[in-house]
Amino acid sequence: MNLLTVKQLTKSYQGSKAAVSNLSFELNKGECLGLVGESGCGKSTLARCLLRIEPIDSGSIQFKGEPIEKLNERQLLPYRKKIQIVFQNPSAALNPKLKIKDSLIDPFVQYRKELNLSHFSYTSKEAFVKQLLEAVELTPDLADRYPHELSGGQRQRVTIARAISIEPELIVLDEPTASLDVISQGAVLSLLTELRETLNLSYLFISHDLAAVSQMSQRMMVMKNGKLIEQFNRDQLFSKERHSYTKELISIF
Template identity: 40%
Template structure:
């Protein structure tokens, strides 16, 4: 546990400076047309992911976390904002340049089975990126070198290449399919992998296996991860830093241990209180003080978007939107009245 936060700006749990960040997202906006109105899925989100870092994005359904992940992948392209990866703004570059970037920017999805093409064999699924983009080293591909690499990566993710390569996805369980997805995402040695709820569809005993595998892969290949999940405990276990999203906005960003031990935004506090803990001695989810339901992202509240459900709401909250500001080194909060301050 960190008891005192060092007074410098470059603490271990602090944020990467834009120079050593793998990914810089600046003022990202994602809007979808709904009839004649707009659904504000992501409304001006800014963050960085450092080299070798895991940034967890956590929030409830409809908060815009998945839209953020997809907007970084340019699937589809965001409404506005910058996504700077390897010194290039992915929002501004064309399809062809984007294709050159893709090998180093990969994604893993929630539903492991439906994200695999049921008609393809495992060897073609995992080897597919090589067929499309060639080997990361730039060496020309031969059938042998391709299959060799596929086998190596299958083995790395804990599957037996001999018995899996020629089979099709439906012959595998959810956990195994997620392993195949991970092998496919890693085979071109990406720098950044966006994981969108990678373990949510899996059983508890399988979930732990996949979390450990992702951690292992990250260390082995020096990956940076953007780990999107609704599960606070999972995010805590894998992340260096955690960003909490609510209704299209970041409300709090801090080091993983810091945010869980000293949450400052009332929403983070409520989320943490609601996590069911397998501890019979802890009174089950004490009243968490959150009123009502999530407002519609088509017509978000003025000022602070959380104000309609906040137990500490004051007049200022509806008049002025709180900016995401650094309160202690590496700990940013978007609240007029942060807690524990």
């Protein structure tokens, strides 16, 4: 089933050439679609446009066939809980003044009335927070700590737990492991794959790291200077038909 359809999406910042230019792709339910490209090629701009954090210049974004590019904030509410984002820097994503349990419960409290959870269940705040921490393989005692009392890897697990707490359909992962050391990176990527399968999630996985993208994704897209160069199945990554730019990226890794 088709979850997200993007057609001819273009976005430019004032006074600059298009950061994202005429981008078209589809993302299917249950898959991880990878997007790889060097720094500054427009990956985060695309992520922000999909989340409607940035307005787009032209093109369309459909979620399950519904155009969402022109919806106002109130009309967007039902989509806000279906599409979540995990950013590169978990420290910026967590409120330093809130204990982990309060950050974790926040999306649930915000969307409580519209939620129909199937994997998690809410009986009490404590029990719910415990379930979330367990889902991302963290111990329950972290609930009472503040973000600065956690490691970078633990903080990123907390932001992932927040994103999955309301059981979204799609998560945009924007360089989710870029701030982590290699061992934590591997662990977080394995966790994300497990969660996708358990919770029937779909991912748009954005990274400059070709190895990570190819490990996670069933299909991949390559972006350069705001444009999509090509898209292909993961098992076609090393095919001789690949674009010369993709081959260049492969040669660097």
